[in-house]
Amino acid sequence: MASDHNPVAVERAEWKKRQMKERMKQLLTVSSPIFMLLLWEVLSRTAVLDPRFFPPPTAILETFWNLAASGELLTHIGVSLYRIFGGFLLGVIPGVIIGLLMGLYSPIRHFVQPIVMAIMPIPTLALLPIIIILFGIGDLSKVVTIAGSVFFPVVINTAAGVMNIDPIHMDLAKNYGADSKDYFLKIAFPGALPVMLEGIQMGQAIALLTIVAAEMMGSVSGIGFLIWTSYKAFLLQEMYVGLILISFFGYLFSLLLRGLQRKILRWR
């Protein structure tokens, strides 16, 4: 029996153990990408992985510096980011508005839902040739392509967010005499936000998936263009620079959105 021990000391020791465990977990999270890169480096250098297809990360880094120094890389990044943001906003804003209308007014929902459901399965990329004919090979066609892909998860999640509001909150609003403006501002919009933000998060991921593909076809700049031309010229190190940039921005954006989400949804 340990009954002669000071109970606070016992619990403090327990707490320290838990802290250690937490720190271990953080360490694992941080070290996993480093471990991946190290493994890749070793396997590539020892030619277990064919270095022609999988050049070692250090070589990719070197290529990155060279491309960055020439200023070429920055142009590509700038162009792509511009298209991503433009397309993202052009998809999210109508997605939120139409989603809210669908959630709030059932006639609108019944009319719009079949249209959304029917168009959603068509990959926007499959329409790229038509989009290029209509909007040219400049930024606009990329922006439209991304917007088209981002729109769907946002509209569906926004409508679902409104529909998922506990009916007791609607009863409450009615019982306490909320007019439609107050109902929207105090109940419908904030109540729909959590699910809506999930949709926006999804839209962000889709925007990055789409930009690469959209820039591979009918484009003269951007990260996707860099990836595609490097691939065609078998400059795989350059191609990997492009891929890693996409991965980096994807990670960065989802961190930013998560942070924003936590801030907005403090009440959760």
Add this chain to the structure above:
Amino acid sequence: MKEDVKIRIRNLTKVFYQKGESVTALDNVTLDILDGEFVCLVGPSGCGKTTLLRILADLEQPSAGGYEIATEKEDRPLQSMVFQERGVIPWLTVRDNVAFGLEMRKLPKKVVKERTDYYLEKTGLMAFADRFPKELSGGMKQRVGIARAFANDPEILLMDEPFAALDEQNKFILQEELLQIWAETRKTVLFITHSIDEALLLSDRILLMSAQPGRISEEIRVAAPRPRAMEAIRADPDIAEQFVRVLKHLQDEVQRSRG
């Protein structure tokens, strides 16, 4: 007590009709509730208690018959409902929750703040005013619902099992708090409960409902003096007798609806 009728319900009938089947939730209910009276509605599950309350709350329309709520002041809302715990809006702070009705009525900021502060103080929520409901215990959340309804200063208050989800200790505390606030305002209250103890503690009058179709089949006057405390109520032999009467009624109704 003033003997004016506050809620006058006449031949109120509610039928729910769905897919060719109809359920008569309320059958020809006629009832007067006096000004300042605290009335509890007790009856077997599914007998139409919530339906009656929702009709008075204007959340449901009667199929036939009607009701009238006497108005004393023009600018007062007719009724406010105390919902169950889930009725607290999670994305509004405690203060905004309590102020909800006043805000909806677009009262001047000063009035909103005064009344909100008063009931935050009364319900012991002041320290939590700027927190979100997720940080509150179940009992605290229920206080938010009560403060919101009283702050709105309606002609009548409607409560549908507000304490059903609370543990017994919290229930006792909140029941007594409710009685204190009520004693100050002497609002007319219609309160639904499944707890006979609760009904005996709170009510001037208990209405017993029969199972489908829902009717008011009996009423019991609770004469115990106010202010009331649970200990006194529990020790009162008249109350003990009334407890058994309500219990028997409920058992008979359940038997009847099964048989």
